[in-house]
Amino acid sequence: MFKDAVLAEYVRDGVVESEHRGFLAVLNADGALIKSLGDIDTKIFPRSTVKCAQASAMVRSGLVLEPRLLALAQSSHSGAAMHMDGAREILASVGLDESALQCATDRPLGDAERRAWGDREPAQIAMNCSGKHAAMLATCVKNSWPIESYLDANHPLQLAIKKELEDLAGEVITLTSTDGCGAPLFLISVIGLTRTIRAITLSSDPVHQSVMSAARAFPEMVGGVGRHNTEMMQQVPGLFMKDGAEAVNVGSLADGRSFVFKVSDGSLRAFRTIVHACLKDFGIDTALTPEKVMGGPRVIGTIRATI
Numbered sequence: 001m002f003k004d005a006v007l008a009e010y011v012r013d014g015v016v017e018s019e020h021r022g023f024l025a026v027l028n029a030d031g032a033l034i035k036s037l038g039d040i041d042t043k044i045f046p047r048s049t050v051k052c053a054q055a056s057a058m059v060r061s062g063l064v065l066e067p068r069l070l071a072l073a074q075s076s077h078s079g080a081a082m083h084m085d086g087a088r089e090i091l092a093s094v095g096l097d098e099s100a101l102q103c104a105t106d107r108p109l110g111d112a113e114r115r116a117w118g119d120r121e122p123a124q125i126a127m128n129c130s131g132k133h134a135a136m137l138a139t140c141v142k143n144s145w146p147i148e149s150y151l152d153a154n155h156p157l158q159l160a161i162k163k164e165l166e167d168l169a170g171e172v173i174t175l176t177s178t179d180g181c182g183a184p185l186f187l188i189s190v191i192g193l194t195r196t197i198r199a200i201t202l203s204s205d206p207v208h209q210s211v212m213s214a215a216r217a218f219p220e221m222v223g224g225v226g227r228h229n230t231e232m233m234q235q236v237p238g239l240f241m242k243d244g245a246e247a248v249n250v251g252s253l254a255d256g257r258s259f260v261f262k263v264s265d266g267s268l269r270a271f272r273t274i275v276h277a278c279l280k281d282f283g284i285d286t287a288l289t290p291e292k293v294m295g296g297p298r299v300i301g302t303i304r305a306t307i
Helices: 047-060 067-073 081-092 111-117 130-143 156-169 190-202 206-217 228-235 271-281
Strands: 005-012 015-027 033-037 176-178 184-186 240-244 248-252 258-263 293-295 298-305
Touching: 005 033, 005 271, 005 293, 015 190, 015 271, 047 067, 047 130, 047 156, 047 190, 047 206, 047 240, 047 248, 067 081, 067 130, 067 206, 081 130, 130 156, 156 184, 156 190, 190 206, 190 248, 190 258, 206 240, 228 240, 228 271, 248 271, 258 271, 271 298
Parallel strands: none
Antiparallel strands: 005 015, 005 298, 015 033, 015 258, 176 184, 240 248, 248 258, 293 298
């Protein structure tokens, strides 16, 4: 059973109507735990929040991409033309095309991009992880590793990614599952994920520096126009932020201050409010349009963070 805590409340006319429960860990620049809610030793699936670690393992294994495409390699992109064309560019650099992709098929993740896609059938290139999968395939070609089995948990690429994550988190991965895109997914503790983001942010390793610098320089490739993590990185200098499915989020500042939260029921409704509160604890007051709780035509409440 989850030993979680309240992260945010949905308030109607002064009454808490609903609660968003979950886990939160916040580390200071020196690595000290300065705030936690819920049992932060709880193991979770980090989903797409660890794409920076996946990209680092690929670069360490010989992948060479310009920063724009390295940002795409760690993205959950919206499916704009720049994203799909970028994935094709990565594949073409090693003589492949999109037929080599083994990620799930999907329509674009972004609202505007999905509308533009129209009634066309779902495709692997439009799937939000196609940049990562293109980079995985390019890494395999660089190393003469088999591309047909690149998603196998025992493939050299996936073993390298697992080691990269274990080294950053300082803990052993005890369970490997499968992410929605089809890639191996590693179970990790909330505090281990927080240590991961702090470690990769502060690392002097050129591999880590290149990955994090690429994400900060091209936040629109990491997410997309109108996406929360993109907007926040554009708004706050030095911020790295990455979301993941089932309401996981990680963030760090250049000095190593880091936060991770996971909403237990997977709801994204309180995401912006919780991120705003985390950054405000760091002395950064970002722009936030409060959630409107409506009573007919009137606003009679909001979502408030309790962290």
